[in-house]
Amino acid sequence: MRVTVRLFARLRDIAGSGELTREAPAGANVAAVWSSLVAEYPELSAYERSISCAVNADYSRFTAAVADGDEIAFLPPVSGG
Amino acid sequence: MSVNRTLITTAPLDHNALVRELDTTGIGAIATFLGLVRDHNKGRKVLRLEYEAYEPLALRGLDLIVAEAREKWPAVTLAIHHRIGRMAIGEASVAIAAASPHRADAFAASRYAIERIKQIVPIWKHEYFEGGDVWIEGATADPDNAAAREEALRIACA
Numbered sequence: 393m394r395v396t397v398r399l400f401a402r403l404r405d406i407a408g409s410g411e412l413t414r415e416a417p418a419g420a421n422v423a424a425v426w427s428s429l430v431a432e433y434p435e436l437s438a439y440e441r442s443i444s445c446a447v448n449a450d451y452s453r454f455t456a457a458v459a460d461g462d463e464i465a466f467l468p469p470v471s472g473g
Numbered sequence: 474m475s476v477n478r479t480l481i482t483t484a485p486l487d488h489n490a491l492v493r494e495l496d497t498t499g500i501g502a503i504a505t506f507l508g509l510v511r512d513h514n515k516g517r518k519v520l521r522l523e524y525e526a527y528e529p530l531a532l533r534g535l536d537l538i539v540a541e542a543r544e545k546w547p548a549v550t551l552a553i554h555h556r557i558g559r560m561a562i563g564e565a566s567v568a569i570a571a572a573s574p575h576r577a578d579a580f581a582a583s584r585y586a587i588e589r590i591k592q593i594v595p596i597w598k599h600e601y602f603e604g605g606d607v608w609i610e611g612a613t614a615d616p617d618n619a620a621a622r623e624e625a626l627r628i629a630c631a
Contacts, residue, residue, distance in 0.1 A: 400527055401597035402608040444614045446595070449529035451616055465527055465595075469610035472524070472531070472555060472596030473508050473567055473587055 393418060393460035395425060401468050403443075406435045416458060422447065423454040425464050442469050478551070479535035481528050481596075483558040491552040491570040500550075500572045504579035506587055508567040510560045514609075517602035524557040524566060527595040531555065534594035537616055541589065542571075542582045545626065549573045549582040555596060585629035592621045 397412040404410040407429075416425055422445050430436045445452050446465040458464060478494065488505050495503060510522050535553045542551045550572045560566055569586050573579035590596075593616045598609040612621065 398527065400595065401525055401599070402610070405608070442610070442613050446527065446530050449527070450533065451530070451593075451614070465530065467527065467530075467595050467614050468597065468608070469612055470591070470593070470595055470614045471598045471609040471611040472526075472594045473591045 393420075393458075395458055395461070396463045397425065397429065398446075398463060398465040400465070403436060403439065403466055403468050407433050420458055421454065422452060422456050422458060422464055425458060426454065426466060429466070439466075439468055443467055478553070479532060479539060480554040481526055481531050481535070482554065482556055484556070486554050486556050486565045486568040488554075488565070488568040488570065491554060491568055494552055495550050495570060495572040497572060499548075499574055501574050502576035502579040503570055503572045504576070504583045505571075506567075506569040506583045507565045508587065510562050510564050510566055512562045514600060514602070517600070517604075519562065520601045520603060521559060521561055522566070523559045523599040523601070524555075525597045525599065526555070526557045528557075530595050534614075534616070535590070537593070538586050538589045541622070542585055545585070546573065546578045546582045549578050551582055551586060553586055553590070555590070555594070557596065581629045585625055588625035588628050589622070592618075592625060 552570045554568045571579045571583040592612045
């Protein structure tokens, strides 16, 4: 299946793009999408413990299953205000 | 003119518009808060900030904060506008207005809102300072983190 990956702030700088399209195996969860991204961009591994995620623009968990066409967003620590 | 209670915008913030939006029936106090771009940070001379957001989720986060505040302070009406994009020193990046029958809850709800924004809303500051630039990284955004929410409530009610 095909998913859209959204990256922000420093994560976007590391990957060189804020929006990527990637293939994911059937039954993959958010963690699996992240792991394949880290394999592609090893610098992302520094964020392993501090990121959170969203699926289709709603807060989610790394254990959440992903479906074809989903938008998976990885959020580095936030700094609004 | 009607404005949204929660908003992510690239336009300059108008906190008077926020205040106008609030229903003042039975209201005895409105607390407003403006967060400004500061000219220094951690010993660095800040030149400007550029804010980035995951807009649909940032808006959802602001709505969630309004709902949380409503649960804690049922009589308070809250409006939150956050600006994104490039901002100069002294410009407002966030505007909050809390209307309440009594001042204590208005102050508490507005303080709660800014603390929660910093915890859970997917917005990031890119700081341009004299000699370089850096992404500012604060809290891991997790609205279900009960300890973080407790901390925001503790600060708001201190």
